[in-house]
Amino acid sequence: GESVGLHLPTLSVQEGDNSIINCAYSNSASDYFIWYKQESGKGPQFIIDIRSNMDKRQGQRVTVLLNKTVKHLSLQIAATQPGDSAVYFCAENEGPGGYNKLIFGAGTRLAVHP
Amino acid sequence: GAGVSQSPSNKVTEKGKDVELRCDPISGHTALYWYRQSLGQGLEFLIYFQGNSAPDKSGLPSDRFSAERTGGSVSTLTIQRTQQEDSAVYLCASTPRRGNQPQHFGDGTRLSIL
Numbered sequence: 001g002e003s004v005g006l007h008l009p010t011l012s013v014q015e016g017d018n019s020i021i022n023c024a025y026s027n028s029a030s031d032y033f034i035w036y037k038q039e040s041g042k043g044p045q046f047i048i049d050i051r052s053n054m055d056k057r058q059g060q061r062v063t064v065l066l067n068k069t070v071k072h073l074s075l076q077i078a079a080t081q082p083g084d085s086a087v088y089f090c091a092e093n094e095g096p097g098g099y100n101k102l103i104f105g106a107g108t109r110l111a112v113h114p
Numbered sequence: 115g116a117g118v119s120q121s122p123s124n125k126v127t128e129k130g131k132d133v134e135l136r137c138d139p140i141s142g143h144t145a146l147y148w149y150r151q152s153l154g155q156g157l158e159f160l161i162y163f164q165g166n167s168a169p170d171k172s173g174l175p176s177d178r179f180s181a182e183r184t185g186g187s188v189s190t191l192t193i194q195r196t197q198q199e200d201s202a203v204y205l206c207a208s209t210p211r212r213g214n215q216p217q218h219f220g221d222g223t224r225l226s227i228l
Contacts, residue, residue: 008154032214034216034217036219041221042221043205043207043221043222044205044219045219046217049214049216051214089156089157091157099145099162099164099169099170099213100145100209100212100214100215101147101159101162101170102157102217103159104157104158105156106155106156
């Protein structure tokens with residue numbers, strides 16, 4: 001992902017709506033992708049991951065979609081809650097045979113309004 | 115403890131001083147990673163340990179940065195002759211083994227260089 005400096009892109013949603021956070025990745029050799037949630041003053045918290053042999057994976061209230069053709073990853077959060085407000089990062093590995101060095105995007109801020 | 119522990123949580127020091135940051139990974143985790151997060155940015159890989167050895171130090175920004183890991187557990191990241199551009203949050207993560215899996219992060223050390 002590209003750096004956007006201090007001005008993170010922000011997605012504002014109403015409580016109860018569904019949220020979709022998008023991420024473009026650059027390395028076509030990447031075979032592992034992961035989403036993290038980061039709250040202020042905390043370390044990143046794992047949400048969900050997906051391997052390149054899949055195009056969709058579901059968790060509790062979250063779904064990750066992978067489109068390898070256009071190198072696009074998305075995180076869908078169902079019935080967004082105020083506690084979902086945070087910065088969300090996508091990350092990819094360097095490719096097969098690696099040791100899971102992660103390359104992070106710049107992040108998207110999710111703001112949930114009551 | 116149950117998670118990755120980092121200390122200190124905050125460190126303020128004068129330019130030119132040396133600092134040492136500590137990471138205590140999850141017990142039994144053989145792989146350990148250091149990342150740096152500047153304000154409003156994504157995470158930048160610094161170094162990876164497998165056991166006590168560091169097969170990839172490619173992310174260390176200069177020779178003022180070094181890290182070690184002893185006993186396959188605790189790791190220290192040392193920054194010598196600190197500069198203002200070293201100000202950032204330094205995050206540590208660990209995984210049970212080498213390979214693609216979620217990295218578990220600590221809450222980081224916020225380093226401020228005056």
